[in-house]
Amino acid sequence: MTDDADGLKAIFFEIRPMLLRLLVARLGNTEDAEDTLQDMWFRIDQLAVGPIGQPAGFLYRVAANLATDRRIANARRGARDTAWNDVQPMAEEIPDAERTLIAREKLDVVQNAMADMPDRMRTALRMFRVEQRPQRAIADHLGISVSGVEKLLQRAYRQIYQACEIFSTDDDDRCRLGFEGKPNREQ
Amino acid sequence: MGDTADRAVIDRAIDWHLRQAEMDEDAWGAFVAWLEADPAHAAAYDRVARIDRTVADLPAAAFSPPQGIARAANDDQPAARRWLWGAGAATVAAAIALVVAPMALAPSAAPYEINTAPGQRQTVALADGTRIDLSGGSRLKLDRNDTRVAALESGEATFTVRHDERTPFTLRSGSLSVQDLGTVFNVVRSGQRLDVQVAEGSVMFQPGAEGIVLKPGKALTVREGSHTVTLSDVSAADVGGWRANRLSFSGEPLGTVFEAVHRLYGTQVRLTGDLSTQPFTGMVEMTGIAARDIPHMAALIGVEWRRNGDTWILSRRGTASR
Numbered sequence: 001m002t003d004d005a006d007g008l009k010a011i012f013f014e015i016r017p018m019l020l021r022l023l024v025a026r027l028g029n030t031e032d033a034e035d036t037l038q039d040m041w042f043r044i045d046q047l048a049v050g051p052i053g054q055p056a057g058f059l060y061r062v063a064a065n066l067a068t069d070r071r072i073a074n075a076r077r078g079a080r081d082t083a084w085n086d087v088q089p090m091a092e093e094i095p096d097a098e099r100t101l102i103a104r105e106k107l108d109v110v111q112n113a114m115a116d117m118p119d120r121m122r123t124a125l126r127m128f129r130v131e132q133r134p135q136r137a138i139a140d141h142l143g144i145s146v147s148g149v150e151k152l153l154q155r156a157y158r159q160i161y162q163a164c165e166i167f168s169t170d171d172d173d174r175c176r177l178g179f180e181g182k183p184n185r186e187q
Numbered sequence: 188m189g190d191t192a193d194r195a196v197i198d199r200a201i202d203w204h205l206r207q208a209e210m211d212e213d214a215w216g217a218f219v220a221w222l223e224a225d226p227a228h229a230a231a232y233d234r235v236a237r238i239d240r241t242v243a244d245l246p247a248a249a250f251s252p253p254q255g256i257a258r259a260a261n262d263d264q265p266a267a268r269r270w271l272w273g274a275g276a277a278t279v280a281a282a283i284a285l286v287v288a289p290m291a292l293a294p295s296a297a298p299y300e301i302n303t304a305p306g307q308r309q310t311v312a313l314a315d316g317t318r319i320d321l322s323g324g325s326r327l328k329l330d331r332n333d334t335r336v337a338a339l340e341s342g343e344a345t346f347t348v349r350h351d352e353r354t355p356f357t358l359r360s361g362s363l364s365v366q367d368l369g370t371v372f373n374v375v376r377s378g379q380r381l382d383v384q385v386a387e388g389s390v391m392f393q394p395g396a397e398g399i400v401l402k403p404g405k406a407l408t409v410r411e412g413s414h415t416v417t418l419s420d421v422s423a424a425d426v427g428g429w430r431a432n433r434l435s436f437s438g439e440p441l442g443t444v445f446e447a448v449h450r451l452y453g454t455q456v457r458l459t460g461d462l463s464t465q466p467f468t469g470m471v472e473m474t475g476i477a478a479r480d481i482p483h484m485a486a487l488i489g490v491e492w493r494r495n496g497d498t499w500i501l502s503r504r505g506t507a508s509r
Contacts (some may be wrong), residue, residue, distance in 0.1 A: 131395035
């Protein structure tokens, strides 16, 4: 295990600048990005169990996942803070209820979008996302080519993306990139 | 978003997302450059990444054909069954009324629940020979008509599973699942966090082609909603040690340690300052008598203890709090 860990650490250092750039691009600020990198560093021993085929790709994936975790956590906090500024004290339960409602509506919209999908598109999405199967396996299962799977998934995500655009002006918007102080896009 | 991102940008963002599992170093570099090139790129990708999490957290019913349409001859059924107790299945019931498909197991399922109070333990023997040792402060869901599924909602349990290759035993917890491959394994569910440790045989976490197989002496930690798992080594002999009042930890935060103590013995411990995040490594032989155990543990950890009624308070020695 230490060999694996040492190997992973060496690669971590090697690609650290690029990992940082990825995290800054995802999180919109250097502080959160550095924080996330440090998080990764602390966990690196535990991450390295057994040989990892593509260590650099693996580390990028971990960083990307952590960035998304943080974006979601920040969004929740951001929504709460904003709401708190706007309402009277004591009403602090309302934003929670509101957020729950929005979350539920969003789930509803996503599920409706999925109900409109052809069966095989839904199956491809489940195998890709829930079961995390490689695209090759999905292609075999559906009896189509890998590029066919790619197209199916691309369309599936686009449909959900478009369905979710109705949320553009509410809760979701407040936690967009740039919301945390660094206006890197126009609101 | 204030303005609708260009379709091409959205498609590109989705494309990057779909490729991620197979991207090499150069591709990641190109991805970073693309993100940096335009804030609209980063915003579109951010949205895709978050939509992706929503999809991952959906109940199984969302992946089944809508009601009224004949079930395709594919493998949607096992998915529905595996997600029977999926995260949010209850909370989103109203929202999915339109899409919900008749659940394969629903007519015959006879779920029941076992709850243990902190300090109380229970052993459950299932008809097929599987044994479940349930720790205190735990909630377990079982099905009278299907002994090959269980859901640990909270707390800790050790599973000694009678292996059956054709119908593997599946333990669910929130949206996560563990499947036995002939096994003795221990599972702890605490809030969003799930810990799995294997003593004998092996289990598969999130069964599927990319599921993670855990062998004896391996442990896995994951948080609901997060897609990063942490693997570590444990002593196989110590897995499920709580049943013999033996608790072992490797780098666990003290908060988690005393949560386990509370579960097992009902002992209330308050950790002051940032003690709850301090990691603890070691094995503790417990007696179940708080007046012996807590001072003993405090000495091991190197902290001071005092008692206030039923609550034990641990704090750093002498030093001013940091």
